Amino acid sequence: MLEKLDQIEARYEELTEQLSSPEALSDPVSYGKLVKQHRQLGEIVEKYRTWKSLKRELEGAREMLAEGDDDELRELARSEIHSLEERIRSCENELRVLLLPRDPNDEKNVILEVRAGTGGDEATLFAAEILRMYQRYAERQGWRFELLDVSESDIGGIKEAIAVIEGEGVYSRLKHESGVHRVQRVPQTESAGRIHTSAVTVAVLPEAEEVEVKIDPKDIRIDTFCSSGPGGQSVNTTYSAVRITHLPTGIVVSIQDEKSQIKNREKALRILRARLQEMEERKRHEELASERRSMVGSGDRSEKIRTYNFKENRVTDHRIGLTLHQLDLVMDGELDELIQALITHYQTEKLKAEAAIAG
Numbered sequence: 001m002l003e004k005l006d007q008i009e010a011r012y013e014e015l016t017e018q019l020s021s022p023e024a025l026s027d028p029v030s031y032g033k034l035v036k037q038h039r040q041l042g043e044i045v046e047k048y049r050t051w052k053s054l055k056r057e058l059e060g061a062r063e064m065l066a067e068g069d070d071d072e073l074r075e076l077a078r079s080e081i082h083s084l085e086e087r088i089r090s091c092e093n094e095l096r097v098l099l100l101p102r103d104p105n106d107e108k109n110v111i112l113e114v115r116a117g118t119g120g121d122e123a124t125l126f127a128a129e130i131l132r133m134y135q136r137y138a139e140r141q142g143w144r145f146e147l148l149d150v151s152e153s154d155i156g157g158i159k160e161a162i163a164v165i166e167g168e169g170v171y172s173r174l175k176h177e178s179g180v181h182r183v184q185r186v187p188q189t190e191s192a193g194r195i196h197t198s199a200v201t202v203a204v205l206p207e208a209e210e211v212e213v214k215i216d217p218k219d220i221r222i223d224t225f226c227s228s229g230p231g232g233q234s235v236n237t238t239y240s241a242v243r244i245t246h247l248p249t250g251i252v253v254s255i256q257d258e259k260s261q262i263k264n265r266e267k268a269l270r271i272l273r274a275r276l277q278e279m280e281e282r283k284r285h286e287e288l289a290s291e292r293r294s295m296v297g298s299g300d301r302s303e304k305i306r307t308y309n310f311k312e313n314r315v316t317d318h319r320i321g322l323t324l325h326q327l328d329l330v331m332d333g334e335l336d337e338l339i340q341a342l343i344t345h346y347q348t349e350k351l352k353a354e355a356a357i358a359g
Contacts, residue, residue, distance in 0.1 A: 004099065005048045012041045036107070044098045051091045058084040097347050105206035106172035110165045111148075111274040112204055116158065117180065119198025122187040124157025126308075127200045129331060130181055131161050134174075136333025143167030148267045149255045162271060164207065171206045176319075176342040178204045179305030186311070195311065199304075207270065208277035215273065221245045224261060244268045251275050320345045 015038040018024050024031045061084060065077035114131045116123035138145040144166040151159040165174070181200045186193055224239040241256030242264040253271045255264040307316045308327055315330050315338070316323045322341050324330065330338065 001095070001099065005044070005095065008041055009045050009048060012038065012045045015041065040102070044095070047091060047095055047098060051088065051095060054084055054088050054091060058088065096351055100347065100350050103172070103175070105175070107169060108171045108206040109167070110170045110174055110204055111207055111271055112163045112165055112174070113160070113202070114158065114163075115160045115201045115203075116153070117199035117201050119183075119196065121153060121155050121157060122183075122196055123198040123200060124153035124159055125155065125188065126181075126183045126198055127158040127161070128156070130200050130202065131158060131163070133331050133333055133335070134165070134177075135163075137335045138165050138167070138170075138333075140333050141167060141170075141173070143170055147257070148271065149257050164270070171204070173339055173343075174204045175206075176339070176346065177202055177305075182304055182307045184307060184309045184311070203278075205274040205278045208273040213273040213277050215246070215269065215276070219247050220272075221247060222265065225256075240264060242268050244272055246272060246276065249276070249279065251279075317342065 015034055019031070019034055019038060024034055058081065061077050061080040065074055065081065068074045068077060112131075112134060114127050114134075116127040119126070135145045146164050146166075148162045148164055150161040153159050179202060181202055183198050183200070184195055187196050187198075221244070223243040223245070225241045225243065226239055240259050240261045241254065242261060243252060243254040244265070245252050251272060253268045253275070255268040255271070257267065258264045305317065305319055307318065308331070309315070310327060312325070313327045314323060314325050315327045317338060320341055322338065324337060326334070
């Protein structure tokens with residue numbers, strides 16, 4: 001590990017020099033790539049330098065204990081050694097996590113898809129609340145949230161919504177949100193006061209760049225039609241809505257959000273690229289079945305991942321057995337405690353897998 005950390009520190013210093021060179025500054029594209037690499041290595045290097053500093057302090061404290069003849073100073077040295085050893089162990093654990101193979105999608109923007117599942121009208125109402133929850137979380141993180149397409153129900157809920165979330169490290173924070181989100185509460189439409197269970201499906205797809213997923217024009221069929229609102233109400237009398245069908249896979253994407261056909265076409269292609277990339281990644285993950293649970297972005301949406309119980313103000317994540325009695329805050333976008341717990345869990349699983357391979 002130390003050899004690898006020394007190499008990373010050397011590379012970091014090399015990048016620091018390159019960033020100040022006239023050649024790098026004259027090429028904005030190359031400069032941007034260098035900045036990204038420098039930022040990614042910076043956290044590891046900072047932690048490694050902290051570790052080296054703590055090791056030097058520990059060495060000094062041990063010398064004080066060995067050479068000192070004052071009982072009070074020796075006791076102080078023992079206390080310092082104990083504290084430093086704890087901090088070093090913690091620092092080493094953090095370094096092991098930072099050295100885990102990076103998910104290449106972590107820095108990407110996200111295509112978020114929310115769909116009402118079982119539960120009828122109540123499911124569409126919950127889908128609208130889930131969408132708002134992620135929108136509020138994005139706002140708290142300083143990310144940009146843009147609704148690409150939405151299909152509303154007659155009672156103000158959402159049958160399906162697609163949004164793009166842009167910002168630093170969006171996928172790294174949201175990638176574990178894919179799955180079935182279950183709600184338990186008394187629906188607004190329930191007169192007898194009985195608790196119902198409904199479900200919403202969430203899919204979090206890393207946005208694919210055009211260079212990553214090439215779409216052959218011969219492989220798609222593009223249809224245009226008039227946009228319409230809830231209940232078939234006409235919204236736009238021009239043929240601005242776009243439906244793209246990817247013929248080899250049968251994937252269909254429809255967008256009618258914009259009045260411009262060109263903008264709707266661009267948005268539809270953006271979603272199509274993300275879905276095609278997800279499909280390819282899922283195939284690769286299925287080939288590695290033994291590692292599937294620790295893989296990121298597997299796209300497995302059949303599993304119930306979380307339950308939201310409104311009567312008890314409780315949210316439970318079934319994958320890690322975490323229950324929080326602050327559902328009101330979670331629904332208002334305060335997701336950090338849940339998300340960080342999931343990240344820590346999957347990092348721990350990866351560390352165990354690495355240790356097993358090394359052993």
